[in-house]
Amino acid sequence: MLMSVGSLAAMGLALGSVLGVASRYLSVEADPIEAELLAMLPGSQCGQCGYVGCGQAAAALAKGEAPVTLCPPGGKATVEALAAKLGVKVDLSQVVDSGPQIAEVTEEICVGCCRCIKVCPTDAIIGAAKQIHNVIREACTGCSSCIDVCPTEALAMMPIPVTLQHWTWPKPASAQH
Amino acid sequence: MGFLDRFLKTPNWGVHPEDHKRPAADVPLRLFPSPERIFMPLHQHVGGAARPIVMVGQKVLKGQLIAQAQGNISAPIHASVSGTISAVGEVTAPHPSGLPFKAITIDSDGENRWIDSEPLADPFSAAPEEITKRTAAAGVVGLGGATFPAAPKFALGKRLKVTTLIVNGGECEPYLSSDDRIMRDYPEMVIDGARLVMHAIGATQALVGIENNKPEAIAAMRQAAAAFPEIKICPLPALYPMGSDRQLIKVLTGIEVPSDARAAETGVLVHNVSTCAAVHKAIRLGQPLVERIITINGGAIAAPGNLYAPLGTMISDLFAFVGLKEAPSRLILGGPMMGTPLLHDRIPIVKGASGILAFNAAEAFVPEAGPCIRCGNCTKACPMGLLPLEMAARIRVGDLEGAEKFELQDCISCGCCAYVCPSHIPLVQYFSHAKGELTAAERSKLRTEATKRLVEAKTARIEREEREKLEAAARRKAERDAAKAAAAKAATPVAEQTQGASA
Amino acid sequence: MRDFALMMIGAALVNNVILARFLGLCSFMGVTTRVDTAAGMGLATTFVITVSSMADWAVQHYLLDAYGLGFLRTVTFILVIASAVQFTEMTIKKVSPKLFQMLGIYLPLITTNCAVLGVALLLVEGKMGFMSSTMFAFASSVGYSLVMIIFAGLRERLALVQVPRLFAGPPIAFIVAGMLAMAFMGFSGIATS
Numbered sequence: 042m043l044m045s046v047g048s049l050a051a052m053g054l055a056l057g058s059v060l061g062v063a064s065r066y067l068s069v070e071a072d073p074i075e076a077e078l079l080a081m082l083p084g085s086q087c088g089q090c091g092y093v094g095c096g097q098a099a100a101a102l103a104k105g106e107a108p109v110t111l112c113p114p115g116g117k118a119t120v121e122a123l124a125a126k127l128g129v130k131v132d133l134s135q136v137v138d139s140g141p142q143i144a145e146v147t148e149e150i151c152v153g154c155c156r157c158i159k160v161c162p163t164d165a166i167i168g169a170a171k172q173i174h175n176v177i178r179e180a181c182t183g184c185s186s187c188i189d190v191c192p193t194e195a196l197a198m199m200p201i202p203v204t205l206q207h208w209t210w211p212k213p214a215s216a217q218h
Numbered sequence: 219m220g221f222l223d224r225f226l227k228t229p230n231w232g233v234h235p236e237d238h239k240r241p242a243a244d245v246p247l248r249l250f251p252s253p254e255r256i257f258m259p260l261h262q263h264v265g266g267a268a269r270p271i272v273m274v275g276q277k278v279l280k281g282q283l284i285a286q287a288q289g290n291i292s293a294p295i296h297a298s299v300s301g302t303i304s305a306v307g308e309v310t311a312p313h314p315s316g317l318p319f320k321a322i323t324i325d326s327d328g329e330n331r332w333i334d335s336e337p338l339a340d341p342f343s344a345a346p347e348e349i350t351k352r353t354a355a356a357g358v359v360g361l362g363g364a365t366f367p368a369a370p371k372f373a374l375g376k377r378l379k380v381t382t383l384i385v386n387g388g389e390c391e392p393y394l395s396s397d398d399r400i401m402r403d404y405p406e407m408v409i410d411g412a413r414l415v416m417h418a419i420g421a422t423q424a425l426v427g428i429e430n431n432k433p434e435a436i437a438a439m440r441q442a443a444a445a446f447p448e449i450k451i452c453p454l455p456a457l458y459p460m461g462s463d464r465q466l467i468k469v470l471t472g473i474e475v476p477s478d479a480r481a482a483e484t485g486v487l488v489h490n491v492s493t494c495a496a497v498h499k500a501i502r503l504g505q506p507l508v509e510r511i512i513t514i515n516g517g518a519i520a521a522p523g524n525l526y527a528p529l530g531t532m533i534s535d536l537f538a539f540v541g542l543k544e545a546p547s548r549l550i551l552g553g554p555m556m557g558t559p560l561l562h563d564r565i566p567i568v569k570g571a572s573g574i575l576a577f578n579a580a581e582a583f584v585p586e587a588g589p590c591i592r593c594g595n596c597t598k599a600c601p602m603g604l605l606p607l608e609m610a611a612r613i614r615v616g617d618l619e620g621a622e623k624f625e626l627q628d629c630i631s632c633g634c635c636a637y638v639c640p641s642h643i644p645l646v647q648y649f650s651h652a653k654g655e656l657t658a659a660e661r662s663k664l665r666t667e668a669t670k671r672l673v674e675a676k677t678a679r680i681e682r683e684e685r686e687k688l689e690a691a692a693r694r695k696a697e698r699d700a701a702k703a704a705a706a707k708a709a710t711p712v713a714e715q716t717q718g719a720s721a
Numbered sequence: 722m723r724d725f726a727l728m729m730i731g732a733a734l735v736n737n738v739i740l741a742r743f744l745g746l747c748s749f750m751g752v753t754t755r756v757d758t759a760a761g762m763g764l765a766t767t768f769v770i771t772v773s774s775m776a777d778w779a780v781q782h783y784l785l786d787a788y789g790l791g792f793l794r795t796v797t798f799i800l801v802i803a804s805a806v807q808f809t810e811m812t813i814k815k816v817s818p819k820l821f822q823m824l825g826i827y828l829p830l831i832t833t834n835c836a837v838l839g840v841a842l843l844l845v846e847g848k849m850g851f852m853s854s855t856m857f858a859f860a861s862s863v864g865y866s867l868v869m870i871i872f873a874g875l876r877e878r879l880a881l882v883q884v885p886r887l888f889a890g891p892p893i894a895f896i897v898a899g900m901l902a903m904a905f906m907g908f909s910g911i912a913t914s
Contacts, residue, residue, distance in 0.1 A: 045790050052780070052797060056804040060811075067811040074818055084670040118659060128822040141662075163672035164679075182669050205261075208315040209654025213644045215587035216614045589883040611881040 074126070075103040081122045083114050083182055086162050102127065114183050116141060142198040143181040144188065148173050151195040157187035229469060231601040232457040233634045235392050235555070237431055242515045243395030245523030247403055250539060252299050252330050256530035257309045257566040258284065259321040263359040264366045265291030270322055276303045279333040281506050284322055287354070293367045293569075294357045298508035298528035299326040312551045312568055316561040324530070335504030342417055346376060349418040349501060356500030357507045357569075362386055362397075362461065362490035363552055365570035368497065374480075375419035375487040383421040384470055385412050387428040387435065387491045388454060388461030391553025394573040396511040397491050399524040401428065401435035404495055405442035411494030412449060414501050419487055424449045425470050426491070431456040458555060459632040463488040465601050477628050492572075512536070512571055517578030518546040527567065533574055534563040546576035555633040588641035596635035596645065602628050606635035610648045618652050618659075626652055725856060732857050733864035735909050738836045740868055740902040745836030749869065750894065752827045754880075759873035761820040762827060763866025765809050767859070769831050770840050773798075773805040774858035777841045778851055798841050799832075806832045836865055872901060 079099035086094040090111040092101060101107035102123065109123040109131055124131040144157075144166075153171040158164075165181040168174030178201075187196050201207075261267035268285035278284060278297040285295040304325045308318040338344055338352060354369030375383075385408070389397040401408055412424050426443070428436050430453045443449040452470055454460055464475045466488060473484045481488055489497075492510065499505045508529055515522045520541030527536060533549070550557040551571055567574070596606035605624050612620035629649045636645040738744045745766075752762045777798050785791055810828050814821045821828065831837060840861050844854040875897055884893050 044788050045793055048784055048788070048790065049793065049797065049800075052784075052800055056800065060804055060807050063808055063811055067815045074822070083666050084673055086673060116662075118662060126822075128825055162676060163669055164676050165672070180668075180672055182665075203315070203317065205311055205313055205315065205317050205319055207658070208313070208317060209658060210314070210647055210650040212613075212651050213587070213647045215644065216648070614883075615881055617881075 075099050077126060078102050078123065081115075081119060081126065082112060083119070083184075141201045142183045142185075143178055143201055144176050144183070144185065144196050145199040146174050146176055147195045147197065148175075149195075150193045152193055154192060156190040156192065157196060160186050160190050162186065228455060229457060229465070229601075231465070231599065231603070231634070232459060233599050233637050234456070235458055235637060237456070238393045238515070239395045239398065239431070242393070242513060242522035242524070243398050243432075245521075247399055247511065247524050247526055250525045250527035250531065250536065252326050252328060252528065253531045253535045254326055255304070255532075256299055256324050256326065256528060257321045257532065258295055258298060258324060258530040259309065259311070259319055259566060259568055260285050260295060261311075261319055262295065262365060262529070262568040262570065263293040264364065265289060265293070267320065268292060268295045270306050270320075272303050272306075272322065274303050274305060277301070278303060278324060279331050281333040281335065281508055283506075284324075287357075287367075291367055291370055293359050293369075294355065294506075295322070296357055296506040296508050297324055298530050299324055300329055300331040301326040310562070310565045312558055312560060312565050312571065314559050314561075321530070321566065332505070337504040338501050341414055341501050346372075346418045346420060349414055349497075350376070353418070353497055353500055356496070356505070358493065358496045358500055359507070359569050360490060361492035361496060361510065361569065361572070363556070363570050363572055365568075368489070368493055371482075371487065371489075372415065372418045374482050375421070378482045378485075380419050380482055380485055380487045381422050382471065382486045383412060383416050383419065383424040384463075384466060384486055384488045385424055385426040385491055385494055386461055386463070386466055386488050387426055387432075387439070388466055389432070390429060390456070390458045390461040391555055391557070391572075392458075393515045393575050394513045394553050395515075396513045396524055396572045398432045398435050399511050399513075400492050400495055401432070402438050405435075405438040407495045407498045408439065408491045409442045409446065409449060409494075410502065411496070411498035412489075413446065414497050415489055415494060416448070418497075421487070422448065426451045427454050427460070427466050427470050428452070429454050429456040429460055458634065458637075459601055459630070462601065462630055462632060464630070477625065507569060510567075510569065510571070512567060513573035514540050514576075515573060516546065516550075516576040517581045518542055518544050518576040529569060530566045532563070533560070533565050533567060536567070536574060537563060537576065542576065544578055546582075547579045548575075548577040548582035550575040550577070555637065556631060585642045587643045590641060590643060593640060595638040595640065599634040599638045601632060601634060602630060604629060606645050606649075609652075610643060610645050613648045613652045618656055621652050622656065626656075629653070725853065728853065729856055729860035730911065732860035733867065734905065735911065737868060737905055737908075738840065738861050738865045740898075740905040742839065744839040745834050745865060747830065748827050748834055749872065749898070750891070752824065753869055753873040753876050755823075756870060756873045756877060758820075758823045759869040760866070761813075761817075762824055763862075763869045765813060765824070765828065766831055766834065766836065767862035767866055769802065769805045769809055770837050770862040770865075771855065771859045773802045773837060774841050774844055775851075775855050776801045776805070778844065778854050781845055782851075794842075794845065795838075798838060802837050802841070803832045836861075868901070868905075872898065875901070 079096060082095040082099060084095050090098045090107070092098040098107060098111060102109065109127060109129060110120050112119050120131060151173045153168060153173060155168065155170055157174060158166045158168060162184060163180050163182055165177045166174050166187060167177060183198065185198050188198060260270060266289035269288045270285045272278060272284045278300065280297055280300045282297045283294055284297050287294045301324045303322060305323040307321065307323065309321040311317055311319040338348065341349060350369050350372040353372065354367070358368040359365045360368060387397055387401055389395070412426070416424055426439060426449060428439065428451065430436070436451060436453050440451050443451055454469060459465055460469065463481055467481055467484070467486050468474050471486060473486065475481050475484050496507045500507070509526060510529060511524050511526055513524050514536055520543045522540065525536060525539070549560040549563060551560055551574060552558055553573065554575060557575065590607055590611065592607060594607070600606055609621040609624045609626050626649060631646050631650060633646050636643065639645060736742060739746065739749050748762055753759045780797050780801060781794070785794055785797065806829065813828065840858050844857060849857060876894060879893060879897065888896070
């Protein structure tokens with residue numbers, strides 16, 4: 042009886058100390074994956090995910106606290122990239138991908154208050170006080186942070202119009218099988 | 219060339235579709251009467267769209283510049299009839315999506331009056347750059363279907379010291395005969411155009427490749443080229459896709475263009491026969507590219523053949539001219555293998571339109587696709603030596619990167635694989651889909667990077683402004699303090715004295 | 722020497738851990754969707770099986786047999802295996818974070834991978850010496866890795882083909898696994914004389 046208890050305790054102690062030493066030498070300081078995740082996010086710091094910015098979102102993703110579907114402006118492509126990196130499976134059909142959207146100014150009701158200019162993370166809105174503002178399509182990331190601050194609801198999110206240059210062939214119908 | 223050589227030289231790729239070129243190819247060229255109204259698209263070439271320089275209501279003459287080239291790779295657009303500009307608006311593009319693009323509408327006055335032209339008197343004593351410049355000003359683009367502007371290609375050929383010009387008279391697509399017709403009817407124009415291109419790029423020889431299913435064209439071109447030993451007419455085996463530049467170069471010169479290189483880097487440059495004729499017109503006659511020969515063919519056409527029509531003519535006008543036997547089941551711009559399916563016939567013809575096919579129900583029938591049986595026919599047919607079945611299997615399950623590893627980007631979308639597939643799998647659509655998605659992904663990646671730069675710039679700007687604000691505040695405070703100190707100093711003597719007294 | 726070679730071939734191919742003894746089926750189905758993941762899992766398991774069997778031999782020989790504590794065998798073996806797995810996990814996390822992410826939950830689950838305990842118990846049953854038991858454990862785990870990689874390769878191909886909807890996914894994977902097991906039965910015909 043004493044022998045069995047003693048031997049088990051001794052084994053546990055020995056193996057535990059080996060692991061303890063190993064954990065000291067093999068400890069991983071920083072999570073190297075965080076930087077990679079950050080590179081995949083749009084970087085517009087729009088805060089739609091609920092975190093302060095893309096850096097914090099990447100940290101949460103690396104810790105496994107946030108779902109890979111957290112980034113609305115990134116769309117399906119970002120979800121796929123994040124899922125592949127983190128090795129998680131994700132049901133893409135659940136991801137609401139409204140397609141890429143950008144902000145658009147309804148010129149008739151814009152009063153030129155400049156509030157949207159201040160919040161735009163990419164300086165995509167141009168204009169001056171009491172002048173009608175406009176959105177530079179190429180620079181707008183579709184973060185929609187300007188929508189809430191507009192006092193006259195002159196800003197709205199619109200899907201990016203499909204042009205000849207952006208159109209792609211759909212997947213063949215027979216592929217759906 | 220012995221029998222064995224001939225045997226060994228036969229390429230081991232490609233397909234032999236029934237060519238359906240006759241009887242349309244044998245019908246004499248018909249001149250299409252000037253249409254009442256034409257729609258001149260601003261984007262008929264690869265590269266940047268042209269910028270309109272005319273106003274609504276303005277009178278224009280045939281050949282007058284109506285839109286300028288924009289950017290390095292672009293081409294100007296000229297009026298193809300004389301008349302009045304009635305709109306600068308939108309028209310359905312000859313594109314599978316059926317999306318609109320910008321076009322200038324001209325109401326014809328029916329007179330077809332040409333603008334005064336200034337032909338180059340002696341082009342061979344002129345500088346090669348002069349020919350390139352005039353070709354660019356005439357809006358000449360590759361008429362084989364790629365519509366790459368001709369002038370930048372000349373400049374590239376000149377820069378890379380191209381020695382051989384290959385004149386592409388392959389026209390391997392079934393049904394089409396516009397190149398055949400131009401070689402039969404205007405061989406001198408083609409040969410002269412080829413000589414002009416040779417002069418422009420500094421090439422010493424020209425090889426004209428013509429498929430041997432066009433004996434009349436070969437005979438006519440041989441006769442026209444008889445006086446010029448530097449131009450050689452080379453009959454080619456009739457094999458699809460012989461008219462594709464890489465395949466043509468391989469067969470004619472034995473050079474295989476590497477996957478990551480352009481043809482010009484191997485010392486050859488390919489131009490279509492129609493492009494050569496357009497260069498001839500631009501230089502010798504001073505006429506810009508406003509008309510072309512276009513094949514109207516297919517089972518739904520009453521009188522198939524080739525038409526000489528102004529660009530911007532509605533396809534429906536062309537159909538009215540040749541007559542329709544029945545409502546077409548499918549419309550295609552270009553050939554049946556690589557052409558663009560069109561949704562309707564209210565679409566103008568563009569510079570790259572070599573033919574319009576109107577198929578009847580029997581021709582348009584597409585059998586339902588079955589599963590891949592891994593027979594490997596597609597790999598034997600592929601002229602680029604790819605594995606279509608492996609690529610398609612990966613694209614089907616959404617693994618686009620996997621398909622890319624099988625060199626999807628080298629696919630020329632010739633359609634050989636889909637043609638031979640016993641399961642009728644729409645392989646080319648898989649590849650077009652995947653290429654489009656990959657391009658879109660690449661674009662969004664670039665966009666993300668650009669966004670990052672913008673965000674960083676904004677953050678830096680705000681930090682700078684804060685700092686400047688702080689600095690300004692500090693400066694003001696210092697100034698205020700100094701002023702206060704000065705004021706205090708002025709008032710201190712008394713205080714000091716009192717302090718001194720108290721000490 | 723000949724006996725060694727025969728024993729190793731027997732352990733790796735004829736009495737394959739997965740396909741003949743049906744041990745470690747959880748990871749066999751779980752981490753064989755991609756070849757590189759399966760290879761990583763195979764490598765990690767090989768390491769764990771070899772190291773833990775060596776330690777288990779020592780424990781069995783010098784502790785359990787010496788003091789008649791045979792009834793503690795399972796507990797002590799699991800203890801040794803768990804420590805080996807912990808050690809492996811730490812190493813992989815340090816050396817290859819990507820592999821660590823890909824193996825995910827299956828890495829700590831090597832602890833409960835019955836192939837590991839199964840091999841250790843087989844060694845006790847066989848009453849082998851240290852050298853031969855280490856060799857046997859190593860050969861068994863190589864057999865395990867081999868089957869994992871082969872099956873992952875098959876499943877990569879399987880993901881591309883059009884399977885009738887009834888069989889798509891795990892069903893066809895199990896059918897293929899059965900065929901693979903039947904193919905491995907062929908190794909039992911290796912003549913030993």
